[in-house]
Amino acid sequence: MAPNVLELTLLLWLGAVVAGIVGALTGLGGGIVIVPMLTLLFKVDMRYAIGAALISVIATSSGAAASYVREGYSNIRVGMFLEVATTAGALSGAFVAGLIPTSALAVVFGLFLLYSAAVTLRAQHETAEPVSPDPTATRLNMNSTYPVAHGHAAYYPQRVGLTWALMAVAGLLSGLLGIGSGALKVLAMDRIMRLPFKVSTTTSNFMIGVTAAASAGIYLSRGYIDPVLAMPVMLGVLVGAFTGSRLLVAATPAVLRTLLGVVIVALAIEMIVHGVAAWI
Amino acid sequence: MEQLLGWVLQLGVLLAAAVALLGGLFYVFGHAMQAADYRVFQGEPADVTTLGGIVRGAWHLNSRDIVQLGVLILLATPITRVSLSALAFACQRDRTYLIVTALVLALLLASLLTG
Numbered sequence: 001m002a003p004n005v006l007e008l009t010l011l012l013w014l015g016a017v018v019a020g021i022v023g024a025l026t027g028l029g030g031g032i033v034i035v036p037m038l039t040l041l042f043k044v045d046m047r048y049a050i051g052a053a054l055i056s057v058i059a060t061s062s063g064a065a066a067s068y069v070r071e072g073y074s075n076i077r078v079g080m081f082l083e084v085a086t087t088a089g090a091l092s093g094a095f096v097a098g099l100i101p102t103s104a105l106a107v108v109f110g111l112f113l114l115y116s117a118a119v120t121l122r123a124q125h126e127t128a129e130p131v132s133p134d135p136t137a138t139r140l141n142m143n144s145t146y147p148v149a150h151g152h153a154a155y156y157p158q159r160v161g162l163t164w165a166l167m168a169v170a171g172l173l174s175g176l177l178g179i180g181s182g183a184l185k186v187l188a189m190d191r192i193m194r195l196p197f198k199v200s201t202t203t204s205n206f207m208i209g210v211t212a213a214a215s216a217g218i219y220l221s222r223g224y225i226d227p228v229l230a231m232p233v234m235l236g237v238l239v240g241a242f243t244g245s246r247l248l249v250a251a252t253p254a255v256l257r258t259l260l261g262v263v264i265v266a267l268a269i270e271m272i273v274h275g276v277a278a279w280i
Numbered sequence: 281m282e283q284l285l286g287w288v289l290q291l292g293v294l295l296a297a298a299v300a301l302l303g304g305l306f307y308v309f310g311h312a313m314q315a316a317d318y319r320v321f322q323g324e325p326a327d328v329t330t331l332g333g334i335v336r337g338a339w340h341l342n343s344r345d346i347v348q349l350g351v352l353i354l355l356a357t358p359i360t361r362v363s364l365s366a367l368a369f370a371c372q373r374d375r376t377y378l379i380v381t382a383l384v385l386a387l388l389l390a391s392l393l394t395g
Contacts, residue, residue, distance in 0.1 A: 003315075003316055004313050004314060004315055004316060005307075005308055005311045005313070005314050005315075005316045006308060006313065007316075008316040009304070009308050038318075042318065043318075043319045044318040044319065045318055045319060045320060045321035046321075047321045048318045048321060055351060055354065058354055058355060058357070058358060059293075059354060061358060062289055062292065062293045062354065062357040062358060062361070063293055065286070065289050065361070066286045066287070066289045066290040066293070067286070069285055069286040069289070070283060070286040076365060077377060080362075080365060080377060080380050080381050080384060081377075081380055083384045084380060084383050084384055084387070087384055087387040087388060087391070088387055090391070091387060091390065091391045140376065141374070141376070141377075206361075209357070209358040209361070210358045210361070210362060210384065210388065212358070213355055213358040213359055213388060213392075214387065214388050214391040214392070215391060216355045216392070217391060217392035217393070218391065220329055220355075221329050221330070222323070222329075223322075223323030223324035223325075223328075223329050224324075225324070225328075225329075225348070225351060226318070226324060226328075227303070227304075227307070227328055227343075227344040227345075227347035227348045227351065228307060228316065228344070228347075229318065230300070230347060230348070230351050231300050231301070231303065231304035231307070231347045231350075232304070234296070234297065234300050234350065234351065234354060235297055235300060235301060235304070238293060238297050
């Protein structure tokens with residue numbers, strides 16, 4: 001029994017608010033909540049779900065960006081430099097997406113979520129030691145400061161080349177799956193580049209919007225973006241993203257990481273089951 | 281410059297939301313009790329997948345096209361953001377990042393045009 005338009009709109013809006021808050025706080029974009037919600041709860045076809053996820057990612061990115069830019073959390077130079085790799089990767093991924101059956105796509109997405117969760121949970125047990133400026137990052141003028149409780153703290157991005165290569169993979173995945181693949185971005189900036197957690201999430205937040213916009217034209221012309229699904233998703237996510245961006249200042253990254261890891265594992269298992277069931 | 285960027289983003293997002301809300305309210309009140317079945321992918325008709333179709337439809341106050349116009353405005357915000365960043369790097373005479381940003385913009389436009 002399919003829901004009517006009014007029910008769908010209201011429920012989707014509520015879910016999208018949550019997606020926006022989670023997306024803005026974690027730098028993952030709302031896609032990670034929107035896709036499973038649409039496919040599992042509302043039995044929406046994966047391609048419509050991906051179209052809606054694209055909207056939610058851009059809405060999260062732009063909705064939260066205004067305050068992140070003003071507060072001085074996101075590092076535009078790091079973001080822009082890595083964005084070259086991501087956009088190029090996304091461009092190639094989006095072309096392949098139309099050739100892969102949706103059930104396989106769901107399984108790939110699920111496995112990707114499981115991997116993200118594993119790395120997210122493991123990351124917590126490592127502690128970042130203070131580092132000195134990296135010559136490449138210094139040459140690229142990436143060293144910067146970010147707001148802390150009292151004033152600003154300096155940080156020095158590390159291993160720029162390796163991070164850049166990982167971003168190309170992140171871009172390919174996001175083009176393939178129609179999500180911002182923010183998890184891979186946040187983790188690469190957090191663990192490899194060794195940026196402060198909030199700088200990683202807010203810079204990822206900037207990047208996911210640009211990456212998603214790169215595949216928007218393709219999804220729009222293929223008919224993946226349905227206005228009836230897009231409207232509540234977009235409005236809900238924007239409200240959530242505005243709220244989330246204000247919560248970020250007070251939020252503790254450690255708690256968020258754990259919570260997020262658990263949620264992602266649950267969703268990943270559901271997605272894989274869903275995809276495999278459609279296959280058989 | 282950062283302040284201006286933040287302000288432009290906020291304005292773009294609010295405009296997109298207002299347009300989508302307007303179209304969405306029209307649609308929901310017209311079709312509230314209609315079944316919303318998206319289990320089978322059917323694609324979308326040309327009026328909501330092409331720029332011309334969306335603008336024409338929105339001009340004739342077709343609710344689905346008004347929502348889609350809001351979606352288009354939202355999609356334009358990251359592109360606007362990259363463009364403004366390019367402008368900011370040009371003002372700072374930062375040649376490296378002007379090239380980097382221009383490259384991102386070129387890739388973005390290339391993917392939008394090929395789609």
